[in-house]
Amino acid sequence: MNLNENRYRLEDSEFTDVGFNEHQMSMLKQSESSTAVKSVNELAQIMKDLSALVIDQGTIVDRIDYNIQNVATSVEEGFKQLQKAERTQKKGGMVMCATVLVILCFIMIVLLILKELFL
Numbered sequence: 001m002n003l004n005e006n007r008y009r010l011e012d013s014e015f016t017d018v019g020f021n022e023h024q025m026s027m028l029k030q031s032e033s034s035t036a037v038k039s040v041n042e043l044a045q046i047m048k049d050l051s052a053l054v055i056d057q058g059t060i061v062d063r064i065d066y067n068i069q070n071v072a073t074s075v076e077e078g079f080k081q082l083q084k085a086e087r088t089q090k091k092g093g094m095v096m097c098a099t100v101l102v103i104l105c106f107i108m109i110v111l112l113i114l115k116e117l118f119l
Helices: 002-016 022-118
Strands: none
Touching: none
């Protein structure tokens, strides 16, 4: 087991000796850590923006749903009014026809009376 430990120690020392001194290594670590912090901050900002977009889209979808419900209600009310107008129109036609027939009958009676008086 000692042989393995010595071999690993040699390999560890080989990796640390890549031509950088302690100060350069600490500067490299600080640079990498600041880059990581910037990346995390950018990611947090992106997530905030995405959250705002999702909220806005939810509001738009709610408005669309509300408008669709209003349209459905308006269409139902319009359909009822059309049915009522159709019934009224049919009744109005029948009333008009009956009125014309009554007037014609009255005219015919008057003509018959006048015919008997003058002939």
